[in-house]
Amino acid sequence: MAAEEIHCRIPAVADAEVIARLHVASWREAYDGIVPSSILDTVDMEDRIARWRGYLAGEGVTFLAEAGGEAVGFIRAGKLLEPLVDGADGHIFALYILRSHHRRGIGRRLLGLAAGDWLRRGGLALSVGVLTENAPALAFYRGVGASFAKADTYRWDGHELPESIYVFNNLQELAWPA
Secondary structure, eight states: OOOOOOOEEEEOGGGHHHHHHHHHHHEEEEEHBBBBBBHHTTTHHHHHHHHHHHHHHHSEEEHHHHTEEEEEEEEEOOOOSSOOSSTTOEEEEEEEEGGGTTSSHHHHHHHHHHHHHHHHOOOEEEEEEEETTHHHHHHHHTTTTEEEEEEEEEEEEEEEEEEEEEEEEHHHHHHOOO
């Protein structure tokens, strides 16, 4: 059986609902047992869709990965008002792939597209925050060359969750053409 072809594109504002639903589904898969179910089970989808409309109309870049015409992953990156780490002038706000599509190179490809975009904008390095208990995500980021920068805390709906901040200083090695 042939491998399923993955297409990546920059989504339009009209894709906000698709990405919002993918985002929430990915959260529920990735954070089960890490983030309180009271948060994951009560996401306000209309609020999430509105946020994504704003993200897609605003600054930064989003790439959407599709397989068989279905959205399976995305990355959103851009500039933080205040960098989390000295030298990291950009940030990966979100990188999520549905579990059914893990280990197919989609995360690496999306990261490469975001790295290439950031370099074209004149950027030097990207930071990313990862919930410390999310072992698969930590392994992925380390595996593609991210360096641990510092421990932090992520505040999500009144809960404080341990977070690890990583930095990609190897954007030239990661970058894919858009």
